[in-house]
Amino acid sequence: MTTYLYSVVEQFSELSLATVSVLAGVLLLGILLLAASKKVQWNARMISYAALAISMSFVLSYIRIYRMPQGGSLTLGSLLPLMLFAYAYGPLAGCVAGAAYGMLQLLQDMYMVHPVQLLLDYPLAFAAVGLTGLASRLGRPSGLSGRLFIGIWAGGLARIVFHVVSGAVFFGMYAPEGQNPWVYSTLYNLTTLLPDVALCAFISLVPAFRVLLEYQRPPRNFYKKSEKSY
Numbered sequence: 404m405t406t407y408l409y410s411v412v413e414q415f416s417e418l419s420l421a422t423v424s425v426l427a428g429v430l431l432l433g434i435l436l437l438a439a440s441k442k443v444q445w446n447a448r449m450i451s452y453a454a455l456a457i458s459m460s461f462v463l464s465y466i467r468i469y470r471m472p473q474g475g476s477l478t479l480g481s482l483l484p485l486m487l488f489a490y491a492y493g494p495l496a497g498c499v500a501g502a503a504y505g506m507l508q509l510l511q512d513m514y515m516v517h518p519v520q521l522l523l524d525y526p527l528a529f530a531a532v533g534l535t536g537l538a539s540r541l542g543r544p545s546g547l548s549g550r551l552f553i554g555i556w557a558g559g560l561a562r563i564v565f566h567v568v569s570g571a572v573f574f575g576m577y578a579p580e581g582q583n584p585w586v587y588s589t590l591y592n593l594t595t596l597l598p599d600v601a602l603c604a605f606i607s608l609v610p611a612f613r614v615l616l617e618y619q620r621p622p623r624n625f626y627k628k629s630e631k632s633y
Contacts, residue, residue: 449492453500456488461507475566475595482532483603486558489536490551497533497558505529516573523569531561551607559600566592 463481470476485504489497505526515521538554567588575584606612 445496449496452488452491453496453503456484457500457504457507459484460504461511464508464511471591471595475592477595477598477602480599480603480606482529482559482562482599483555483606485529485532486535486551486555486603489533489558490539490554492536493539494533494536497536498530499533501532502526502530504532520569520573523565528562528565528569531565532558534558534561552604555604555607556600559596559603563592563596563600566596 460481460483463484464478466479466481468477468479485497485501488500505528508525508529509521513521514524535551535554535558537557538550567585570588570592571585574588578584578587
């Protein structure tokens with residue numbers, strides 16, 4: 404037993420600074436996500452919305468406009484239902500729903516080279532989409548569509564950050580000779596995922612979309628403690 408523990412410590416000491424930093428970030432975000440899930444008061448209506456949003460996003464993720472050879476694709480606004488849920492019920496609930504959706508993505512198109520890379524590219528990256536909900540607290544710009552537009556970019560770019568870190572640390576070997584892995588990963592992920600965020604933002608500005616946005620809002624007394632929670 405002592406020999407095994409010594410070998411584990413020895414292997415950990417051989418990790419690069421970037422890998423250790425990623426591990427620390429994953430641990431911190433995991434703790435925050437666990438704490439967030441305990442603070443959210445889940446009721447039947449909210450669980451139904453979350454399940455519907457996750458299902459719709461999962462179905463839309465199969466409609467791919469184009470796909471990059473090393474992963475990543477432009478879909479038909481697949482993350483928009485999740486972003487709507489996060490906007491309606493806040494960033495904490497949005498992060499939990501996003502993480503659940505990320506686990507579903509493992510079933511659809513899993514690509515793993517390291518356990519940490521798996522966490523970064525799936526549950527954590529999609530949990531970051533829940534940050535769309537931060538925009539619901541903005542006073543300006545006025546109007547639901549304007550705030551949601553900002554939230555979509557916040558959640559979409561937060562997701563891209565996780566993929567950039569994963570790409571630089573675990574897929575840097577694919578960078579052209581002489582190019583910095585971080586530059587390569589940033590350019591690759593922006594080329595692949597930025598159009599997907601832009602498409603979601605564009606759809607949110609369609610006038611007919613505002614009707615759906617109005618119905619997505621929770622009731623005013625949703626956050627009262629008197630409601631039954633799960």
